[in-house]
Every structure is written in structure tokens, then in C-alpha cells.
Amino acid sequence: MNTTRTRYxxxxxxxxxxxxxxxTVVIVAGLVLSIPRLNILEESARNLYFxxxxxxxxxxxMIVSAVYSARYLMKPTLERDVRAEQAALxxxxxxxxxxITGMVWARFTWYVGTGKWWxxxxxxxxxxxxxxxxxxxxxxxxxxxxxxxxxxxxxxxxLFAVAIAPxxxxxxxxxxxxxxxxxxxxxxxxxxxxxPEMRMVFYPAVIGFIALFWWIYTQRxxxxxxxxxxxxG
Amino acid sequence: xxxxxxxxxxxxxxxxxxxRTRYAINALLLFVVSSLLLVAFAIGTGQVGERVASAxxxxxxxxxxAVGLGRAFVAEEERGTVLLLQLHLRPSMVYAGKLLFNxxxxxAMNAIAAVGFVLVLGLEVEAVGLLAATLALGALGLAGxxxxxxxxxxxxxxxxxxxxxxxxxxxxxxxxxxxxxxxxALLLGASAGPWDASxxxxxxxxxxxxxxxxxxxxxxxxxxxD
Numbered sequence: 001m002n003t004t005r006t007r008y009x010x011x012x013x014x015x016x017x018x019x020x021x022x023x024t025v026v027i028v029a030g031l032v033l034s035i036p037r038l039n040i041l042e043e044s045a046r047n048l049y050f051x052x053x054x055x056x057x058x059x060x061x062m063i064v065s066a067v068y069s070a071r072y073l074m075k076p077t078l079e080r081d082v083r084a085e086q087a088a089l090x091x092x093x094x095x096x097x098x099x100i101t102g103m104v105w106a107r108f109t110w111y112v113g114t115g116k117w118w119x120x121x122x123x124x125x126x127x128x129x130x131x132x133x134x135x136x137x138x139x140x141x142x143x144x145x146x147x148x149x150x151x152x153x154x155x156x157x158x159l160f161a162v163a164i165a166p167x168x169x170x171x172x173x174x175x176x177x178x179x180x181x182x183x184x185x186x187x188x189x190x191x192x193x194x195x196p197e198m199r200m201v202f203y204p205a206v207i208g209f210i211a212l213f214w215w216i217y218t219q220r221x222x223x224x225x226x227x228x229x230x231x232x233g
Numbered sequence: 234x235x236x237x238x239x240x241x242x243x244x245x246x247x248x249x250x251x252x253r254t255r256y257a258i259n260a261l262l263l264f265v266v267s268s269l270l271l272v273a274f275a276i277g278t279g280q281v282g283e284r285v286a287s288a289x290x291x292x293x294x295x296x297x298x299a300v301g302l303g304r305a306f307v308a309e310e311e312r313g314t315v316l317l318l319q320l321h322l323r324p325s326m327v328y329a330g331k332l333l334f335n336x337x338x339x340x341a342m343n344a345i346a347a348v349g350f351v352l353v354l355g356l357e358v359e360a361v362g363l364l365a366a367t368l369a370l371g372a373l374g375l376a377g378x379x380x381x382x383x384x385x386x387x388x389x390x391x392x393x394x395x396x397x398x399x400x401x402x403x404x405x406x407x408x409x410x411x412x413x414x415x416x417x418a419l420l421l422g423a424s425a426g427p428w429d430a431s432x433x434x435x436x437x438x439x440x441x442x443x444x445x446x447x448x449x450x451x452x453x454x455x456x457x458x459d
Contacts, residue, residue, distance in 0.1 A: 133402045136399050140399060153385055160403070163444050164445065171406065
């Protein structure tokens with residue numbers, strides 16, 4: 001077995017303190033700074049600072065996972081497999097959070113007055129399916145015992161799913177009627193949608209959530225590799 | 234051995250074995266027929282809308298595919314013929330042969346299922362050509378996805394029940410699109426021509442099949458070789 005030691009230096013420690021500070025500022029600014037008032041949307045527009053960056057974190061996780069799956073197929077090492085697995089796991093976490101924040105947001109804006117939490121909006125449904133793909137990836141992993149075979153077969157499934165993901169996340173939601181921004185051909189997020197003062201928080205929030213993903217992901221990788229070393233004795 | 238010859242040999246071998254045992258053909262046919270009867274009995278004599286009918290048709294087809302196509306590579310493992318194929322053929326030849334066989338199988342199954350649904354549920358087909366095109370493109374996409382997934386399943390220890398778990402989320406883009414087009418092909422008196430309205434969806438189906446088959450060709454080597 002490969003026994004790569006992943007020890008992170010002082011640079012990593014300073015970076016994590018930086019991320020924690022950055023995210024604190026983003027959360028406080030997101031809740032406190034003034035935003036334009038729009039009918040129905042009202043204060044719920046603040047969810048933009050949290051809901052949308054979570055999807056950026058999910059995409060980052062999917063890309064990292066796919067890259068390490070591809071690199072594993074080129075040269076199989078334990079570390080690459082662990083990285084692909086953990087990136088998918090943390091991406092799934094942000095996906096679930098994004099889905100929940102989206103549901104709550106939809107409940108009090110799109111479906112206000114109807115009391116519905118879920119009305120099969122294409123974007124919501126397709127992201128739920130995307131999370132099922134991640135779940136299937138973990139079921140597949142758990143069904144193979146031999147580590148090398150598990151890494152290879154799981155990497156193939158992951159890359160196969162990534163090839164189909166654009167249909168779920170981009171093609172179908174744009175063909176179907178949807179209340180979500182980005183339905184029927186328009187981009188999910190256009191230059192004119194966002195008030196200038198909200199950009200001051202939104203862009204840092206996107207950077208912050210991607211950095212938060214990276215922090216959790218690197219810690220998970222370190223933990224898994226330590227567990228593997230212990231198991232090897 | 235050149236590429237086409239090798240792929241064709243795998244296809245012929247599968248076809249001949251299938252005609253001897255008729256396992257997959259019988260399983261698919263019986264699955265389609267029995268679920269068709271189940272649907273017919275459950276619905277009773279009432280009229281079914283084209284929306285429900287097209288959804289039922291494709292749910293039956295996708296489930297039949299998950300049941301019948303899973304054995305393509307498991308059977309090779311059981312017969313112990315994997316090594317022979319690995320020695321004599323390049324992986325892409327094996328994939329192409331298996332894909333061709335699965336496309337044929339699913340295409341035949343789709344035709345039978347569609348005719349059965351139209352007859353048993355008493356549907357009227359507005360655009361026959363569009364329905365046929367949908368069934369053909371759907372068969373291509375379904376067979377393309379299932380061929381690689383059945384190769385993955387053959388490598389996992391607990392084969393069978395895993396296949397639907399892996400396949401269904403990936404088949405949803407295909408399922409949604411074919412159901413929409415089938416609905417238009419069945420709908421009487423549609424305002425715009427059904428072909429014009431479905432152009433975007435047919436492109437989506439073609440793109441899905443293209444993406445799935447391309448990704449499978451690239452990835453199959455890693456599943457096939459130990």
C-alpha cells in the first residue's frame with residue numbers, strides 16, 4: 001500500500017484561519033448589510049449569498065472528484081482514490097445544503113400562499129437526481145471489496161456520471177418551464193439581475209464557500225489517509 | 234484482425250448464443266408482455282391520456298432494459314470466456330460488438346412494447362414517423378448507457394440489484410425527453426407540427442446517445458482490463 005503522509009505546513013494553518021475569518025465576515029455582512037427591497041422577495045434575497053455559493057462549492061467538488069478519478073485511471077494510487085471519494089462526499093454535503101436552502105427559499109417566494117415545499121420545479125428535481133447519482137457512486141464503492149478494483153470501477157462510474165451531468169444540470173432545466181432564474185434559455189445569473197451593492201457580498205461569498213469546501217475536503221482526505229495507515233499497521 | 238471484423242465477430246457470437254438459449258430475448262419479451270397486461274388490468278376499460286400512456290410505455294421499457302441487459306458481461310464471467318476475449322480482441326471491439334447487439338435487442342423490444350401499448354390501450358398515433366424516430370433514438374441511448382453499466386456490474390461482487398441503482402439516475406435525462414416526444418407523437422390535433430415542436434428534443438436525444446457512447450468507448454478499457 002501507498003503510505004503517503006499528508007502533513008500540512010504552517011501555510012495551511014494560516015490559510016484556514018484566513019478562511020474562517022473570511023467566512024465570518026461574509027456571513028455577518030450577508031445578514032446585516034442593506035439590500036434593495038423587492039416585493040415578495042423582501043429580506044429572503046439574502047439567501048442569494050448562501051444558496052448560490054453552495055452550488056459553486058458543489059461544482060468545485062464535482063470537478064475535483066472527476067479530475068482525481070481521471071488521474072487515478074492514469075496511475076492508480078491510494079491517495080488519488082481517497083481524494084476522488086472525499087471530494088464527492090463533501091460536494092454531496094454542499095448539494096444537500098443547497099437543496100434545503102433552495103426549498104426553504106422557494107416555499108416563501110414561489111409557493112408563498114400555497115404552503116408547498118416541493119412542486120417539481122425542474123432545477124430542484126434535476127439536482128435531486130444529481131445527488132442520487134452521488135449516492136449510487138457510494139453504493140457502488142461499498143459493493144467492491146478489493147481496493148484497486150474498487151478505485152478503478154468507481155472512477156469509471158464517476159467519470160461516466162460527469163459526462164451525463166450537463167444534461168441534468170444545464171440542458172433539461174433550460175428546456176422545461178421553471179420558476180428558477182435560468183429557465184428557457186436565459187443564463188442562470190445575468191449581469192443585469194444583481195444589484196451592485198449585493199455583488200460586494202456575493203462574489204466574496206462564492207470565493208468563501210469554495211474555500212470552505214477545500215478546507216473540509218483537505219481535512220477529510222488527511223483523516224482517511226491516516227485511517228488507512230492505521231489499518232495497515 | 235481489423236477493427237470492424239473483430240467487433241462484428243463479437244456481435245455474431247452474441248447473436249448466435251442468444252438464438253441458441255434465447256435467455257435475454259425471452260426475459261425481455263415476457264417482461265414487456267406481462268407488465269403490459271399488468272398495466273392494462275390495473276387501468277381497466279377507461280381511456281388513458283397520452284401523457285400517462287407515454288410515461289407508462291417508457292417506464293416499462295426502462296425497467297425491462299435494467300432486467301434484460303444486465304447479463305451481457307456477467308454471462309462472459311460465468312462462462313469463463315473473459316480471458317479469451319481479452320487475449321484476442323482490443324477492448325473497443327468487444328464494446329462495439331456488445332453495443333450493437335444491445336441496440337438490436339432494445340430496438341426490437343421498443344417496437345414490440347410500442348405496438349403492444351397502442352393495441353392494448355387503444356391509442357391513436359398522430360405521427361408514426363416521430364414515434365419510430367423516438368423509439369430508435371431512445372434504444373440507442375438506453376443501450377449505450379446500459380452496455381457500460383453492465384460491464385461495471387460484472388466487476389462488482391453483488392451484480393443484479395445494483396444495476397437499477399446505478400442506471401436510473403443516469404437515464405432520467407433520456408426518460409424525460411422520450412416521454413415528452415412520445416406524448417407529442419400521440420397527441421391528436423396538435424397546433425404546431427409534432428416534428429417542428431420536437432426538433433430540440435430529438436437533438437437532445439441524439440446528443441445523449443452520442444455523449445453516452447463516446448464516454449463508454451473512452452472508459453471501457455479500464456473496466457475491461459484487470
